[in-house]
Amino acid sequence: MSDYTLETEAGRREALRRMLLIREFDTTAGERFNDGDIPGFVHLYIGEEAVGVGTCGALEPEDYVASTHRGHGHCISKGLDPELMMAELYGKADGYCNGKGGSMHIADVEAGMLGANGIVGAGPPLATGAALTIDYQDRDQVALAFGGDGSVAQGQVHEAVNLAATWDLPAIFVIENNQYGEATPVEKQHNVDNLSDTAGAYDIPGVTVDGMDVTAVYEAVSEARDRALAGDGPTLIEAETYRYRGHYEGDHEPYRDEAEIEQWRERDAIESFKERLIERGELTEAEFEEMQAEVEETIADAVAYAKDADLPDPEQAYDDMFGEPVPEIQQFASRPRADGGTEGGDPT
Amino acid sequence: MTAQAELEADQTETMTVREAIREALREEMRRDEDVYVMGEDVGRFGGVLEVTGDLFEEFGEERVRDTPIAEAGFVGAATGAAATGTRPVVEIMFSDFMGVSMEQTMNQMAKMRYMFGGKTEMPVTVRTTEGGGMGAASQHSGTVHAWIAHFPGLKAVAPGTAASAKGLTKAAIRSDDPVFIFENKMIYEREGEVPTDEDFTVPLGEASVEREGADVTVVATQRLVGESLDVAADLEGDVSVEVIDPQSLYPLDTDTITDSIGKTGRLVVADESPLSYGIHAEVATRVVENAFYSLDAPIQRVGTPDTHMPFSPPLEQEVLPDGDGVRAAIERIT
Numbered sequence: 001m002s003d004y005t006l007e008t009e010a011g012r013r014e015a016l017r018r019m020l021l022i023r024e025f026d027t028t029a030g031e032r033f034n035d036g037d038i039p040g041f042v043h044l045y046i047g048e049e050a051v052g053v054g055t056c057g058a059l060e061p062e063d064y065v066a067s068t069h070r071g072h073g074h075c076i077s078k079g080l081d082p083e084l085m086m087a088e089l090y091g092k093a094d095g096y097c098n099g100k101g102g103s104m105h106i107a108d109v110e111a112g113m114l115g116a117n118g119i120v121g122a123g124p125p126l127a128t129g130a131a132l133t134i135d136y137q138d139r140d141q142v143a144l145a146f147g148g149d150g151s152v153a154q155g156q157v158h159e160a161v162n163l164a165a166t167w168d169l170p171a172i173f174v175i176e177n178n179q180y181g182e183a184t185p186v187e188k189q190h191n192v193d194n195l196s197d198t199a200g201a202y203d204i205p206g207v208t209v210d211g212m213d214v215t216a217v218y219e220a221v222s223e224a225r226d227r228a229l230a231g232d233g234p235t236l237i238e239a240e241t242y243r244y245r246g247h248y249e250g251d252h253e254p255y256r257d258e259a260e261i262e263q264w265r266e267r268d269a270i271e272s273f274k275e276r277l278i279e280r281g282e283l284t285e286a287e288f289e290e291m292q293a294e295v296e297e298t299i300a301d302a303v304a305y306a307k308d309a310d311l312p313d314p315e316q317a318y319d320d321m322f323g324e325p326v327p328e329i330q331q332f333a334s335r336p337r338a339d340g341g342t343e344g345g346d347p348t
Numbered sequence: 349m350t351a352q353a354e355l356e357a358d359q360t361e362t363m364t365v366r367e368a369i370r371e372a373l374r375e376e377m378r379r380d381e382d383v384y385v386m387g388e389d390v391g392r393f394g395g396v397l398e399v400t401g402d403l404f405e406e407f408g409e410e411r412v413r414d415t416p417i418a419e420a421g422f423v424g425a426a427t428g429a430a431a432t433g434t435r436p437v438v439e440i441m442f443s444d445f446m447g448v449s450m451e452q453t454m455n456q457m458a459k460m461r462y463m464f465g466g467k468t469e470m471p472v473t474v475r476t477t478e479g480g481g482m483g484a485a486s487q488h489s490g491t492v493h494a495w496i497a498h499f500p501g502l503k504a505v506a507p508g509t510a511a512s513a514k515g516l517t518k519a520a521i522r523s524d525d526p527v528f529i530f531e532n533k534m535i536y537e538r539e540g541e542v543p544t545d546e547d548f549t550v551p552l553g554e555a556s557v558e559r560e561g562a563d564v565t566v567v568a569t570q571r572l573v574g575e576s577l578d579v580a581a582d583l584e585g586d587v588s589v590e591v592i593d594p595q596s597l598y599p600l601d602t603d604t605i606t607d608s609i610g611k612t613g614r615l616v617v618a619d620e621s622p623l624s625y626g627i628h629a630e631v632a633t634r635v636v637e638n639a640f641y642s643l644d645a646p647i648q649r650v651g652t653p654d655t656h657m658p659f660s661p662p663l664e665q666e667v668l669p670d671g672d673g674v675r676a677a678i679e680r681i682t
Contacts, residue, residue, distance in 0.1 A: 064432060098465030105463040109431060115464060119455050125421055126456060129428020136384065136410070136434055143428070156451060159421025166416065320466035321501055323524035326553065326599035 003079050006057050006218045009282050015057055015214055016277060017291055019049035019270045022073040024299045025082055026245075029072065029089055029103070032303065033249050038089050042103045045073030047244035050269035051176050052077035054217025054239075055144065058225055064112045064130040064143040066123035068176075069104050070243070071116025074146055078113050080106070086302040092309035099312045100320065114143075120181075121154030123147060124173055128160040131169035131234075142228045144172040144221075150181025152195050161236065165202035170228035172221060173236045176211065178243045183255045196238040204234050211239030212269045241269075359544045360511075366536040368510040369475070369529075370401050372517035373437065375546050377407055380435065383521055386413040386422055387439030387475075396441055397477055397533055423449035423474070427457040430472035430526075437521060440476040443530065444490040457526045458501030469524040475517070478506075479532040479571060479620055480657035480668045489657035489664075491619075493530040494626035497597040503552055504597040506530040508573030510540030512595045515550030523552065530597075532570035532620070555601035557608070561590035564614040564678050567605055567631050568593060572618040572650070575671035579678070587682045597627060605631065606639040613644035616677045620669055623651040645681035650674050 004014035026044040033042045045052065048070070056065070056077035067074040075085055080096070088095025089103050096106050107115035114130060117123050127145035134141045151157050152175060164171040175196070181189050192198060199206020205227070209216040217239050224235035242264035246253045277283035318333035363371065377383045384407075390400040391414040404412040415422040419440060426436040440446055446453070453474075461470050480489040497504040503525055507513035513531070520527035542548075550556075558573060559580050566589055568576040573593045580589035590608050594600055609615055615635055617628040628649040635647065650673040658664055 066428070096465070097463060097467070100465045101463045107460075107464040107467065109464065109468045114428065114431060115460065117456075119451060122424070122451065122456055125424020125452055126428035126431070128421070129425035129430070130432040132425055132429045132436075133432040133434045136429070137382075143432075156420040156424060159416070159418035160424060162416060163418065163421045163425055320462050320464075322461070322503070323469060324552070326503075327602070328599055 003061060004057050006054070006215055011057065012277060012282060015053050016270070016273055016283070017295065018053045018077060019214065019273065020292060020295045021082065021298065022049045022052065022076045023270060024295045025076060025085070025302070026072055028299050028303060029086070030245065030249050037307070038103075039091055040102050041248050041250070042089070043070040043248050044243070044245040045070050047264065048176060048178055048211065048241045049073055050214040050273070051174065051211045051217055051239045051241050054214040055146070055174055055221045057214075057218050058221035059142070059144065062112060062141050064114055064127065064141065066114040066127040066130070066143070066145040067116045068123060068146050068148055068151070069116060069118050069120070070148070071106060072103070075106050075113060075116070078111065080108055080111060080113060082298060082302040083305045086306035087309045090306040090309070091311065092306055093312040093316070094309045098316065098320075121147060121151040121157045124151070124157045124160035127171055127173070128164040128169060131164055131171035132167070135167070135169050140229070142170045142172060142225050144174060146174050146176060148181065149175060149177040149179070149186045149195055150189060151175070152198060153181070153189055161202055161204075161234065164234045165204045168231060168233040171234040172224045172228060173234060174221065175236065175238045177238050177240050180243075180247065180255065182247045183251070185255065194238060196236055199236040204236060206236045206238070208238040208240060211241030212264075212267045212272065214269060214273050360541040361544050362539055363510055363542050364536060365507065365510045365513045365531070365538050365540070366397075366399055368514035368542050369399050369517050369531065370403065372514045372521070373400065373403060374406065376518055376521040377403070377411060379546070382433070383435045383437060384411040384413065385437045385439065386415050386426065388415055388417055388441050390414060390439050395439065397536060399475070399531070399536070400439070419445050419449035420452055424452035424456065426472050427452055427460070427470070430470050431460060431468045435471045435521065437473040437475065440474060442488045442490075443476040443478045443492045444487045446476065446492060446495070453502070454499055458499055462501060470526050471524045472526045473520045473529065474526070475529045475531060477533040478530050479534050480664055481534040481571075483659060483661060483664060484657075485659040486656035491621040491652065493528070493597055494621050496528045497627065497630070501526070503527045503599065504530065505552065505595060506532070506569050506597055507595065508535070508568065508570050508593040509558070510538065511542045512550050512556060512593065514542050515548055516595060519549040519552055522549065527552065530570070535571050535574065538574060550595055552596045553599035553601055554596065555592050555594045555604040557590065557604065558593050559589065559591040561588040561612065563588045563612055564616060564682055565590045565592060565605070565608040565612045566616045566618060566674060566678070568618040568674070569597070569627065570620060572620065572669065572674065576618055576674050579671045579675045583675070583678065587678060589678060594631070600630065600634065602634045602638060606635060609635050609639040610642045613642055614681050615643070616648045616650060616674060616681070618650040618669060618674050618677070621651055622654045623649055624654050626651070648677035648681055650677050
């Protein structure tokens with residue numbers, strides 16, 4: 001069984017909790033980035049929570065997911081630990097990637113997370129490859145790639161979907177259409193009305209769903225998963241959604257106005273799903289508030305953990321390049337250092 | 349080891365470089381079911397330069413997979429497959445086509461293990477062909493191995509003999525790291541003695557002294573190994589030439605090369621890639637860093653003079669480095 005499924009009351013509550021967890025994680029990550037606590041840069045998922053949560057609710061824990069540069073929500077949806085994620089954002093040794101990856105490269109291959117990815121369109125070939133392994137070894141799994149609307153214009157996405165379709169691999173491609181590829185509107189980057197129309201080029205099903213509706217996303221991905229497991233090949237799903245924040249924190253957003261953002265906020269995925277659960281008698285306002293408080297505490301704990309965690313030792317920069325280390329790198333790792341460790345840089 | 353096992357371990361068979369690579373693939377596919385081959389026309393067609401040959405008949409289309417003409421897609425798929433538990437061996441028909449797949453190579457295959465803090469293996473092998481000499485013109489004759497040898501996170505080998513072709517291919521497939529094998533297409537027919545032991549490998553990072561000598565060291569790769577050996581034989585009696593095939597470009601066996609310079613004091617680097625910013629410079633730098641006081645003469649480079657490979661035979665012969673160039677380089681410093 002999946003961690004949660006939208007088929008049960010408990011599962012629906014868990015889906016809501018995860019959406020809240022994503023929003024709280026990314027709101028906090030944005031604040032701590034703006035404080036200067038988190039180095040580098042961050043791309044926030046706020047507004048798009050229903051896509052990640054609806055998608056991963058339809059997957060099993062052993063399924064693979066290849067993510068994007070906007071990957072925090074996918075990681076939480078897939079069940080990754082917010083503490084270890086936050087530690088990674090803080091560049092700490094205990095983070096998912098020991099501080100080597102940061103926001104854009106969080107990965108946990110054992111848990112099926114093939115990585116957030118700094119290259120637009122790079123995830124689909126990796127998911128096609130994971131689907132190839134699944135097919136080759138007759139495993140009972142699927143591989144799913146997220147991509148933004150911008151990724152649909154990338155050549156390697158076409159190559160990946162074509163390969164998966166031609167070989168009938170158990171793959172699913174979820175296009176998160178958040179209306180802008182970086183700062184350029186979707187209609188200025190693509191010639192089709194719906195990005196799912198591109199599925200016709202591969203003779204695979206292509207559907208466009210409301211990405212602000214977690215149930216709609218869940219149903220589309222569930223159907224795609226059944227199809228993939230039956231050996232009928234991949235499905236391309238476009239989820240129409242919206243990011244409330246800029247492309248990256250610090251984006252001054254000259255390409256849109258407040259009114260547009262407000263229009264989408266009126267259809268907020270968390271708010272509407274919460275209302276639906278209350279209407280169905282599956283949730284009370286008080287329970288929701290309790291859930292919200294728990295989520296805030298979880299993320300506050302994650303930040304405290306991340307702040308308190310140790311930074312990596314500088315010489316760990318030389319680890320993990322290869323399974324079988326090479327002398328070219330080892331010579332730096334093993335040099336005596338003034339601080340009693342080893343010293344990087346110039347080997348003279 | 350028993351006397352019988354020792355005898356078997358020492359047995360060799362004469363085969364071409366092409367056959368040696370094919371046998372390496374065959375043996376590794378028999379040894380490990382997770383190993384499979386994929387690329388353009390590698391299946392029933394047998395590969396455009398006939399390296400995969402009859403593997404399709406033995407292993408079928410699941411394990412000798414024809415791909416669409418889409419290097420980014422299938423190199424990326426091989427990367428995702430390697431991260432999730434299989435061991436693909438990809439063929440890129442001509443190394444010039446690597447540009448198409450460079451994103452997946454440099455940003456995914458090369459970086460995933462490191463970016464993920466070591467939490468993935470990347471057991472992918474990429475075979476590709478290089479080199480001028482057959483009038484294939486600029487987009488089918490390139491020698492680009494310096495790109496890969498330069499890029500962190502990738503290993504690169506370039507066989508010069510049938511034995512190293514087999515041993516390096518087997519070592520590459522058994523490695524949990526991404527390894528590129530650069531096969532010079534003009535030496536596929538070159539014959540040599542190849543160990544028949546199924547566990548014979550050439551470890552990555554080990555050079556081979558192909559001929560011992562006292563006066564000058566020629567570090568030569570691929571086709572230029574054989575041509576340098578011919579020059580060394582011709583010069584016997586006048587100049588004693590040591591010929592080293594590094595076999596592995598990254599990691600590079602610095603010790604074998606610098607030990608040789610300690611003996612000869614003179615170095616010629618012969619590699620078909622363009623002269624600037626490449627393999628020649630790397631070998632020369634390591635010698636200067638580690639054996640500067642042993643050098644008795646300026647280091648000489650033999651390579652392509654920074655042009656593309658032209659089509660017309662007299663043009664191609666003009667820029668293609670060869671034994672004559674190696675001989676002239678030796679004569680300049682001895």
